Amino acid sequence: MERKTEAGQSREGLLRSYNQGQSIPLRRSLEDAYRADSESDIDVTEFLDRDPLNETSQVPVAAYETTTKLRNIRTLFTRRSKCVLIVLAVLAVFWSLLAGGGFALYKKKPEDGKSPPWYPSPAGGTVKQWSESYSKAAGLVKKMTLPEKVNITTGTGWQMGLAVGNTGPANNVGFPGLALQDGPLGLRFADNATAFPAGITVGATWNKELMYLRGKAHGQEARLKGVNVLLGPCVGPIGRMPAGGRNWEGFGSDPVLQGIAAAQTIKGIQEENVIATIKHFVGNEQEHFRQSWEWVLPNAMSSNIDDRTLHEVYGWPFQDSVKAGVASVMCSYQMTNNSYTCGNSKLLNGYLKDELGFQGFVQSDWLAQRSGVGSALAGLDMTMPGDGLRWANGDSLWGPELTKAVLNGSVPVSRLNDAVTRIVASWYQLGQDDKSKFDNEGPNFSSWTNDQMGFVNAGSPDDKDSKVVNQFINVQGEDENAHSIIARRVATEGTVLVKNEGSILPLSKDGFPAGEGDVIKMRIGIFGEDAGEGKGRNFCLDRGCNQGTLGSGWGSGAVEFPYLITPTAAIKEAFSKDRVYVTDFPTNKPTLSKNPEILDDQDVCIVFVNSDGGEGYISSDGIRGDRNDLGLQKGGDQLVKDISVGCGRGKGSTVVVVHSIGPVVVESWVNLPGVKAVIMANLPGQESGNAIADVLVGNVNPSGKLPYTIGKSLEDYGPGGKVMYYPNGAVPQQTFSEGLYIDYRWFDKHANAPRYEFGFGLSYTTFDYSNLVIKKFLEKTPLPAPRPSVLPPPKLDDAIPDPSEALFPAGFRKLSKFIYPYLDKIPDMKKNKYPYPEGYDIIQPPSQAGGDEGGNPDLWNVYATASVDIKNTGSREGQEVVQLYLSYVDVAGEATKVDFPVRVLRAFEKISLAKDEMKTVTFNLTRRDLSYWDVLRQNWVMPHEGKITIRVGASSRDLRLMDWY
Numbered sequence: 001m002e003r004k005t006e007a008g009q010s011r012e013g014l015l016r017s018y019n020q021g022q023s024i025p026l027r028r029s030l031e032d033a034y035r036a037d038s039e040s041d042i043d044v045t046e047f048l049d050r051d052p053l054n055e056t057s058q059v060p061v062a063a064y065e066t067t068t069k070l071r072n073i074r075t076l077f078t079r080r081s082k083c084v085l086i087v088l089a090v091l092a093v094f095w096s097l098l099a100g101g102g103f104a105l106y107k108k109k110p111e112d113g114k115s116p117p118w119y120p121s122p123a124g125g126t127v128k129q130w131s132e133s134y135s136k137a138a139g140l141v142k143k144m145t146l147p148e149k150v151n152i153t154t155g156t157g158w159q160m161g162l163a164v165g166n167t168g169p170a171n172n173v174g175f176p177g178l179a180l181q182d183g184p185l186g187l188r189f190a191d192n193a194t195a196f197p198a199g200i201t202v203g204a205t206w207n208k209e210l211m212y213l214r215g216k217a218h219g220q221e222a223r224l225k226g227v228n229v230l231l232g233p234c235v236g237p238i239g240r241m242p243a244g245g246r247n248w249e250g251f252g253s254d255p256v257l258q259g260i261a262a263a264q265t266i267k268g269i270q271e272e273n274v275i276a277t278i279k280h281f282v283g284n285e286q287e288h289f290r291q292s293w294e295w296v297l298p299n300a301m302s303s304n305i306d307d308r309t310l311h312e313v314y315g316w317p318f319q320d321s322v323k324a325g326v327a328s329v330m331c332s333y334q335m336t337n338n339s340y341t342c343g344n345s346k347l348l349n350g351y352l353k354d355e356l357g358f359q360g361f362v363q364s365d366w367l368a369q370r371s372g373v374g375s376a377l378a379g380l381d382m383t384m385p386g387d388g389l390r391w392a393n394g395d396s397l398w399g400p401e402l403t404k405a406v407l408n409g410s411v412p413v414s415r416l417n418d419a420v421t422r423i424v425a426s427w428y429q430l431g432q433d434d435k436s437k438f439d440n441e442g443p444n445f446s447s448w449t450n451d452q453m454g455f456v457n458a459g460s461p462d463d464k465d466s467k468v469v470n471q472f473i474n475v476q477g478e479d480e481n482a483h484s485i486i487a488r489r490v491a492t493e494g495t496v497l498v499k500n501e502g503s504i505l506p507l508s509k510d511g512f513p514a515g516e517g518d519v520i521k522m523r524i525g526i527f528g529e530d531a532g533e534g535k536g537r538n539f540c541l542d543r544g545c546n547q548g549t550l551g552s553g554w555g556s557g558a559v560e561f562p563y564l565i566t567p568t569a570a571i572k573e574a575f576s577k578d579r580v581y582v583t584d585f586p587t588n589k590p591t592l593s594k595n596p597e598i599l600d601d602q603d604v605c606i607v608f609v610n611s612d613g614g615e616g617y618i619s620s621d622g623i624r625g626d627r628n629d630l631g632l633q634k635g636g637d638q639l640v641k642d643i644s645v646g647c648g649r650g651k652g653s654t655v656v657v658v659h660s661i662g663p664v665v666v667e668s669w670v671n672l673p674g675v676k677a678v679i680m681a682n683l684p685g686q687e688s689g690n691a692i693a694d695v696l697v698g699n700v701n702p703s704g705k706l707p708y709t710i711g712k713s714l715e716d717y718g719p720g721g722k723v724m725y726y727p728n729g730a731v732p733q734q735t736f737s738e739g740l741y742i743d744y745r746w747f748d749k750h751a752n753a754p755r756y757e758f759g760f761g762l763s764y765t766t767f768d769y770s771n772l773v774i775k776k777f778l779e780k781t782p783l784p785a786p787r788p789s790v791l792p793p794p795k796l797d798d799a800i801p802d803p804s805e806a807l808f809p810a811g812f813r814k815l816s817k818f819i820y821p822y823l824d825k826i827p828d829m830k831k832n833k834y835p836y837p838e839g840y841d842i843i844q845p846p847s848q849a850g851g852d853e854g855g856n857p858d859l860w861n862v863y864a865t866a867s868v869d870i871k872n873t874g875s876r877e878g879q880e881v882v883q884l885y886l887s888y889v890d891v892a893g894e895a896t897k898v899d900f901p902v903r904v905l906r907a908f909e910k911i912s913l914a915k916d917e918m919k920t921v922t923f924n925l926t927r928r929d930l931s932y933w934d935v936l937r938q939n940w941v942m943p944h945e946g947k948i949t950i951r952v953g954a955s956s957r958d959l960r961l962m963d964w965y
């Protein structure tokens with residue numbers, strides 16, 4: 001049996017071992033590799049440790065690579081020239097300055113205090129839907145000792161436990177340790193589990209039922225694998241920057257699409273008794289500089305978001321998630337308005353817990369917590385994975401430190417009680433206390449080894465107790481309940497047909513029409529590395545490289561594929577072998593000049609191309625998380641050009657299939673005469689081939705719509721659409737000055753013609769829209785009803801306990817690096833005033849926009865409905881996504897005061913229609929849908945003078961009907 005981490009291995013070594021069947025968590029391995037380096041004669045740590053902030057949180061890939069590079073340079077130097085020493089010294093000084101915030105010497109100082117204070121942290125247990133869970137939780141928490149309480153709030157440390165995040169139990173009262181596992185599209189590091197299509201593909205289905213079903217299947221797999229808390233869905237990033245590395249984990253570049261998809265997913269997951277986590281709250285729009293040290297700088301960047309934009313764009317899907325009852329929120333790595341998000345009291349206490357009425361618990365992203373007492377006061381409830389400023393060293397900002405902070409009075413007992421009660425109440429709320437629903441035995445798989453036997457606490461060298469850690473339980477469902485059925489439906493419906501000249505698609509399975517087909521077989525050539533399996537379906541750790549067909553982006557949001565249906569395999573199966581001759585060339589460099597017949601003979605050429613990226617701790621092919629541009633990768637653009645020009649000596653038809661983590665610019669080839677059809681297949685997961693084959697041959701009529709805009713250039717998305725690749729200060733400042741105008745809203749405002757607009761997608765049939773009817777249900781009034789009074793939170797004993805309670809029990813066997821809540825000795829308690837944050841003593845008034853889970857209940861009342869008749873006027877059955885957009889341009893009186901996008905999506909429905917069938921679709925419009933966030937009144941305001949324009953259509957630019965409310 002082998003541990004998955006091996007100190008000192010090179011990146012290539014790690015990949016090699018992985019390919020030989022071991023699975024090695026990359027980040028930890030790099031940490032080990034880095035440590036091994038730091039123990040050698042080269043010492044990058046020296047100057048990292050000398051940094052005044054001493055916040056080395058995670059060993060970044062860059063640091064590791066630089067370490068290796070430095071070692072080589074140094075060998076050279078000791079043997080040869082003193083000049084190199086001087087150069088090195090200068091470089092070292094420069095880097096020290098940079099790392100120590102030296103940038104500030106010649107760049108503008110970081111802005112401070114842009115996020116107002118909001119204290120004290122609102123206690124949970126204030127709404128009816130949670131009251132039973134809170135009263136049970138309070139009953140349990142009352143009986144807990146201080147260390148038991150702390151145990152529940154603090155992860156046990158990286159690789160201490162079988163999941164990626166593990167908390168300690170409160171054994172005396174029977175509360176278990178919780179297992180937290182990624183991620184949004186399946187179970188990371190798990191065997192025998194489904195690799196569902198990614199969030200972006202789910203968004204592209206615009207199918208609420210599928211969103212829910214995928215969530216439910218995912219939740220069921222988590223439950224059967226013993227996972228208490230699933231680290232998904234993801235709605236942040238929302239997609240401000242089309243090249244953003246993690247946009248694919250979420251559902252598309254619009255708050256309403258994200259919000260609805262998240263709510264449906266949460267409903268599905270939580271119906272399976274698993275706690276869903278909505279992440280990353282909030283503003284984590286790019287990977288570059290997202291966290292301290294990962295990008296060399298000691299501090300993460302700041303996303304600067306104004307109040308209205310927070311409410312109407314970035315916060316909107318979180319509000320939907322809270323309304324849907326989500327039990328956990330993960331705060332993001334970077335700062336928001338120059339305060340680390342996991343310690344940002346305005347966001348956690350003010351917005352999330354007071355205004356949105358969030359009743360569950362806030363957990364930090366992995367090492368996103370940057371302060372101990374500060375983050376507790378600001379509303380953080382659980383720190384993950386437990387380690388504090390650095391990976392895997394066992395030094396927590398909480399754990400024993402929180403115990404001390406409570407004993408010396410700097411963190412009020414009431415705050416700790418609230419954090420613990422929130423976690424325990426979430427466990428009750430999801431029915432995890434019920435043995436018939438949830439076994440609480442812990443995970444039956446290990447994130448750290450693929451072997452059956454392994455160490456539960458693989459991160460501690462002291463764990464010598466080998467146990468069965470992988471039970472290889474198959475959770476993929478069977479027969480008609482097989483989750484592959486849902487995965488395939490999502491992949492198929494998330495495939496978007498954007499060009500179909502001359503109705504070249506669908507291709508007939510029987511090739512040429514009967515008669516001709518008796519003598520001539522149709523010839524189809526499949527081109528591109530993206531059509532095949534490449535070097536293996538799980539070739540790279542966390543899918544951190546682009547090879548073979550692209551089914552998912554990379555990072556913690558990726559999973560091992562249990563199997564992969566490649567496009568080539570499925571397409572070959574889809575056609576009649578007697579009448580169609582399919583050959584494949586799974587390379588991006590076919591030898592066209594040497595073998596012109598490869599192309600000359602084809603009637604149809606299907607080219608597969610892609611564009612990959614992912615989370616910022618992995619870099620591959622020069623891409624570090626965020627993509628460098630919106631082009632196709634690995635020579636894809638050239639491949640499409642070559643194939644389309646040569647296919648059938650210029651007479652063949654080329655179909656282009658793009659797998660991508662987000663929009664790609666297609667201008668260099670989309671209008672070439674040979675390019676007859678273009679399909680944006682997004683990230684389809686394990687059922688990739690079946691999905692594309694179904695669409696190509698018309699087994700399924702395509703019904704996906706773009707969840708983002710495909711612009712003609714990156715510039716067309718506006719300045720806000722650009723990833724910041726180089727820091728503009730010690731704390732890089734990303735100011736979201738475009739406000740509400742992301743994606744199609746920017747294109748509309750600036751009259752930029754996109755290549756394919758948000759919400760666009762073709763079908764093999766046609767639909768007619770008629771008879772838009774708006775019905776008024778409630779009278780317009782500017783402000784929602786006053787905030788209703790809430791239930792009192794449970795009362796617990798807030799007295800500081802006896803410190804002896806916190807000592808390690810006698811004879812306790814400690815594992816090194818494991819994070820315990822106990823203390824070795826009673827701490828020295830100095831009497832002094834704790835330097836509480838500015839504004840800590842000012843009690844904030846509750847928000848009028850709050851009052852229930854999801855905000856003021858009046859925001860969710862239906863004020864109007866819009867109904868529309870849709871008829872299938874084409875020749876075959878199909879599904880249509882009917883979209884409703886709203887604008888304020890005709891609002892008298894308000895229009896001059898309120899800037900508002902040309903149109904914003906507010907509702908959608910997907911319907912299925914047989915040939916000639918007609919259905920009426922009805923949309924509910926809530927007060928929030930009809931309102932904007934007024935920063936002065938600090939409330940949602942519905943313009944009540946004049947009319948709100950409502951348009952309904954088939955995309956954001958194909959709006960067929962209009963009426964007013």
Ligand code: BGC
Nearest residue numbers: 164182183231279365366556
């Ligand atoms: C990611 C989170 C993930 C966590 C645990 C972090 O790097 O940002 O999305 O849930 O790791 O793997």
